[in-house]
Every structure is written in C-alpha cells, then in structure tokens.
Amino acid sequence: MGQIGVDKEEYANRLLIAGGDVGSNQLLESLRVKRFPPIKPLEGIDWVLSIFGGAHTTWNFAKALWGHHWGNSDQGEDSGVWRSAFALGLEYKKPVPSQDFNSIMRASPIGH
Structure with missing residues (x-):
C-alpha cells in the first residue's frame, strides 16, 4: 500500500x-x-x-481439460477422449474448436 x-x-x-x-x-x-x-x-x-465472469472461467477450464484429455487418434492404444467421441459417432480426428463456446460446453460431458 x-x-x-x-x-x-x-x-x-x-x-x-x-x-x-x-x-x-x-x-x-x-x-x-x-x-x-x-x-x-x-x-x-x-x-x-x-x-x-463465471462463464468465461468455466469455458477456459473446459478448454484446458478437453485439450489435456483429448489424446492422439493416430495411435490405437491411446485411450484419450477421442475414443468416446468415435464411439458416439462424433468428430474424433481433431478436438472441438476451442473458440466455439457451445461446442466446448456440449463436448465436455463426453470426457467424464
């Protein structure tokens, strides 16, 4: 002070x-x-x-978790979130765009 x-x-x-x-x-x-x-x-x-605010904090947290748990879809033994996305018929070659708030929020429950 x-x-x-x-x-x-x-x-x-x-x-x-x-x-x-x-x-x-x-x-x-x-x-x-x-x-x-x-x-x-x-x-x-x-x-x-x-x-x-709370929405941006949640968004940043979800982006970090999603990116951390995504894994590598080119390796069959990798057990990242991409496997759940593949099993549900979603895009699994690349993660959801991190700038799309709605996609990140919809995709987050897949990883957990």
Whole structure:
C-alpha cells in the first residue's frame, strides 16, 4: 500500500471488482486509456478491477481439460477422449474448436 500512498482501509473502501465477459473488460480498458492520466489519482476508473465472469472461467477450464484429455487418434492404444467421441459417432480426428463456446460446453460431458 505504500507504493500508491493509500492505507489498507481506504483501498478496501474504494476498490470495485467488476465481473464480465471479454467485451465488458475491453470496454473498461478503453475507457481507462482515454482518461489517462487521471485528473485526480484517487478518483475514477483506476479503482475498478475487471475480472472474467463465471462463464468465461468455466469455458477456459473446459478448454484446458478437453485439450489435456483429448489424446492422439493416430495411435490405437491411446485411450484419450477421442475414443468416446468415435464411439458416439462424433468428430474424433481433431478436438472441438476451442473458440466455439457451445461446442466446448456440449463436448465436455463426453470426457467424464
């Protein structure tokens, strides 16, 4: 707290945590850049901490699990998730595109 010249209590009273999606976080960052430098250091958007919401956290977690458990469909002895996808008649040569939220969410239960 010594670096910014504010005591812990004032910091806790001023800090605002805002959860949102990528668009909301980018909007906040663009507003922050436009108001740089701030007129008064203890006022304004500088006290807003933007974090990703629950959907993005779940999406990132599911992408990591899916990619980790996918395996290699070129090796018959590999027992990755691709086997379950093959057994269900789904695409098994390559994993679901990681940028497609709906596909990742639909595919996640296959691995478990």
